[in-house]
Amino acid sequence: MSAAHPGGRPIRTAVVGLGWAARSIWLPRLRLHPAFTVNAAVDPDPASRESVAVDHPGTPVLAAVHDVDPAQVDLAIVAVPNHLHCEIASGLLRKGVPVFLEKPVCLTSAEAEQLAEAERVGGARLLAGSAARHRADIGMLLASVGELGHVRHLELSWVRARGVPDAGGWFTQRQLSGGGALVDLGWHLFDIAAPLLGSAEFTQVTGAVSGDFIAQDTARVSWRAEEAQGNGRAAAGPVDVEDTARAFLVTEGGISLSLHASWASHEELDITRIRVDGSAGSATLRCTFGFSPNRLPRPELTLTRDGGTHPVPLPEEPVGTEYDRQLDELPALLRDPAGPGRAIEEVRRTIGAIERVYSSARAVQEK
Incomplete structure (x- = not known):
């Protein structure tokens, strides 16, 4: 190098x-x-x-x-x-x-x-x-979008069977975390959508949140030892964030996006599902983001066109390789003359969408 x-x-x-x-x-x-x-x-x-x-x-x-x-x-x-x-x-x-x-x-x-x-x-x-955007399977999914015609809809979900982090610590206190699964997992999902949406803004946003699992000990994260055993630093506080968020958004160009982020659920495995529907076909990726051991054995990417579905071969890579790729890319990003201000533009749209999902959810809860 x-x-x-x-x-x-x-x-x-x-x-x-x-x-x-x-x-x-x-x-x-x-x-x-x-x-x-x-x-x-x-x-x-x-x-x-x-x-x-x-x-x-x-x-x-x-x-x-x-x-x-x-x-x-x-x-x-x-x-x-x-x-x-x-x-x-x-x-x-x-x-x-x-x-x-x-x-x-x-x-x-x-x-x-x-x-x-x-x-x-x-x-x-x-x-x-x-x-997430640095995963090989996500790269293959994004590369396949050119075969799908005009993008019409994105389906983004990251649903853990169990994986509530640090219950009673800062993760589950809104004042310290900013929110629950939507902020924690949903940010990754919006990041996946960014290359497909370009600079388009969301004109319609509606959402709902719930917390059916967050207080259950069996729903807590199992792969972070400091949280499973208590790290001794964060005093127990109120649990006032969601474990599940669902949202539906539409861009100014008419692309719709459904999002589902859950720290815990009724599922057996932790599964991430990304589907892109286009005018000429669809692509669906099933995998597991993150480090959870409760995962699909391997990612699966399929393309569907003209009534037929076929698998797309994916390279095998160890869990966490996406972080190595981030480091590989950082030197070039630091030198890129077009870099200043680029990150903040995506950040503005992501946090703006998250705020509007929470606002929509609160409006329903307050009725």
Whole structure:
């Protein structure tokens, strides 16, 4: 691989927030990737800093994000709880530090504008993290769309059999998370739709939310040890978010989109289903996003045209490969002269749609 940084050296990276995502996804991959070097790991929690120091000896650990030196960092990967995304990312951007921000990038349209202003003032680039678009099966699905004629409808669903994260912690407190399954899983689904919708805005949005499973212990996430056992950091609080969201949206160009995001359900397996209906055919992908072990054994992509359905061969890849691909692409994104402002445009539409789904759901509940 060629040098990642214009100066001929690896990209000096700070990982901000040392929870499950940082320790299980980002730090191990960054340590192995030749285009990156970890210059700092940041978290106010002493136990988290100690854990990283043990697992990744030699990595400088800091207690506060304001201790990150812009002269020593080319990129910050921000993986903090949702309610801190805008504050921390904006602070870094204003200091001139490019930011790769985990989804959800922001919790309100007002926060999206704060990020846009910080990017402009600091002259640093905001990159939005959302792994699903980097999966090989999603790539094959998107590549097949050219055979389908004019896109008429998208069906997007990510339904877990069980997978409520951190019940009683920040994930299930609206003030800290911004919402439940719609914010957590739905953001990935909207990200899949983005290449198919282009710059089209949603003119019609309606939605409903429910919470039939969220209080059940049997519905809790099983693959994140810190949440299954309690991470000792987040005090138990109110559970006031949804475990399921359903929505129907229509763009100004007449493309309709149905969305179904669930942390828990009556299903046996965790299944993601993406279907694209066009004027000349349809494509359907069944797979399982994320790291859940309760998954389909392999993804399945089919094309249907003229009354016949046939499978499309898909490459096999280990769970989590999509995160490796994100890192592979980051150096080019950081150098792309057309990059500034690009992420925030998609962010504005996504958070705007999520806000309108919640508004529609509240209007029904308040009657």
